[in-house]
Amino acid sequence: MNSIESIISDLRFSRSTLLRAIAGLSQRELTQTPINGAWTIKEVLAHIVGWDNRTLNTLKLITTNRAGEVPGVDVQPFNQQSVAAASDKTLAEVMAEAHEIHEQVIELISRLDYKEIDRRHERNGRFITIRSYVIDIMADHERQHAAEIELWRQQLEQSINPDALVAALRQERARFLNLLEQFTLDGQLSDPDAVGRWSVSDVVGHLADWELRMLKAAKHIHDPSLPPVAPAGDSDADWNDILAARRKDKSWAENYQDLLAVQAEVDAFVNDLTPGDWRLRGPYPWPDDQGSLAELVVEITEHYADHIPALEQWAANVRRP
Numbered sequence: 001m002n003s004i005e006s007i008i009s010d011l012r013f014s015r016s017t018l019l020r021a022i023a024g025l026s027q028r029e030l031t032q033t034p035i036n037g038a039w040t041i042k043e044v045l046a047h048i049v050g051w052d053n054r055t056l057n058t059l060k061l062i063t064t065n066r067a068g069e070v071p072g073v074d075v076q077p078f079n080q081q082s083v084a085a086a087s088d089k090t091l092a093e094v095m096a097e098a099h100e101i102h103e104q105v106i107e108l109i110s111r112l113d114y115k116e117i118d119r120r121h122e123r124n125g126r127f128i129t130i131r132s133y134v135i136d137i138m139a140d141h142e143r144q145h146a147a148e149i150e151l152w153r154q155q156l157e158q159s160i161n162p163d164a165l166v167a168a169l170r171q172e173r174a175r176f177l178n179l180l181e182q183f184t185l186d187g188q189l190s191d192p193d194a195v196g197r198w199s200v201s202d203v204v205g206h207l208a209d210w211e212l213r214m215l216k217a218a219k220h221i222h223d224p225s226l227p228p229v230a231p232a233g234d235s236d237a238d239w240n241d242i243l244a245a246r247r248k249d250k251s252w253a254e255n256y257q258d259l260l261a262v263q264a265e266v267d268a269f270v271n272d273l274t275p276g277d278w279r280l281r282g283p284y285p286w287p288d289d290q291g292s293l294a295e296l297v298v299e300i301t302e303h304y305a306d307h308i309p310a311l312e313q314w315a316a317n318v319r320r321p
Contacts, residue, residue, distance in 0.1 A: 004114050007135055008106055014142040015102055018048075021149040024281045026291025031091050035152045043083045044145055045094050050082025052101040055138055059108050062130055067121035070128075092288075105138070157279045160294045165278070166270055169297060172304040173263060179308060180204070180256075182315045189252045195310045198244065203307055205247040205255035206240060211262045213285040214300050215269060221282035221293045222273070229285040270297060 022030065022041055031042045039047065054073065061070050086094050109130075117135070120127040180200070183189050189200045198206070217229045232239035247255065278294040 002114075004110060004112060004117075007117065007131075008110060010139055011102075011106060011109075011135065014139040014146075018142045018146040018149075021146040021153070024290060025153075026284070026295055027091065027289045028295065029156070029291060033156075035149065039083065041149065042086070042091050042094055044149070045091075045098050046083050046086030046089075047079055048142065048145065049086070049094065049098050049101055050078065051141060052098070052105060052138070054078075055134055056101060056105050056108065059105065059130065059134055062121055062128075062134070063108070063112065063116065065121070067123045067128060070123055072124075109135075157292075160275075160278050160292070162270075162273065162275060162278050162294070165294060165297050165301075169266075169270075169301045172301050172308075176207075176304045176308055176311075179311050179315060183318065185318075186252070188314075188318050194314045195307070200311065200314065201250075201252040201255050202244055202247070203311065204252075204259050205250060206243060207303060207307065208255060208259040208262050209243045209247070210303060211259070211266060211300055214296055214303075215262060215266050217283065217285040218269065218293055218296050221280050221296070222269075222277055224282065228283055231283070231285060231287045266300065 025041065029041070031040055034040055035044065058070050061067060086097075089097075112130070117131045118129050120129055122128075183200055188194070192199050192202075194200050195203050213229055213232075216226075220226045220228045250258075273293070278292065278297075280293045281291060282293075283290045284296060284299075
């Protein structure tokens with residue numbers, strides 16, 4: 001790195017390496033799944049933001065001949081503070097902050113004369129340079145986390161167990177369908193206030209609609225020549241109301257048969273998947289998300305689990321004398 005331009009190029013390369021490492025991951029993988037039992041990727045990014053902020057402040061001090069004022073840092077508490085500072089922020093906010101701080105560092109470096117990069121400055125009885133104390137550490141830091149994430153992704157893919165995923169799907173479906181058998185009267189199935197603002201029939205139609213959307217998304221992931229599924233609106237509640245309105249004239253029997261039909265389609269689809277197919281990635285049928293085909297099957301499974309507690313409560317109500 002014998003010019004300011006080459007230094008900036010190397011810093012941008014390190015950042016692009018990090019961004020490539022997280023590309024294509026789902027919101028769940030980015031914000032909920034710990035890497036090696038520690039931080040999530042969102043928390044890793046928050047950690048990097050914390051250090052980039054320190055880098056920016058350090059650069060400002062060094063370039064104004066105040067290297068002696070660069071404060072010491074207790075690494076572990078500093079990391080914890082950086083992660084905690086982002087706990088109430090969205091992933092998009094953390095990503096935007098990471099970009100903004102990185103660009104500020106690059107902009108400051110771009111204004112320097114190259115000879116300033118290796119000029120020695122005294123700090124606490126030792127000499128530091130912008131290259132050794134800022135640039136090299138910043139670039140290596142991002143590459144280290146990128147390599148860590150790449151390794152985690154490999155382990156994540158290797159841990160996919162198609163048999164277990166299919167078994168979990170069948171188990172949650174069976175729980176849901178067995179619960180429906182407890183409602184023996186038409187009024188119990190059509191009561192508009194059984195589950196919030198929905199009847200049991202509405203819930204069944206809702207599950208059929210979403211399972212079909214997720215199946216179509218899965219088919220597109222498996223075969224990108226098939227049309228993608230347009231993402232639902234920004235508000236799940238609004239989209240659910242739209243789907244429910246489309247079914248308002250459908251009977252319980254029609255909704256139930258629609259659910260059984262889409263379940264059969266999903267079964268046929270997953271039964272034909274190869275082990276490698278489960279790792280394929282693509283867009284999900286809701287905004288700003290994508291991920292593996294395996295996780296999309298998990299989403300189908302968890303959708304049943306999400307609705308079971310409310311139906312169990314309604315079943316308990318109708319059993320009361």
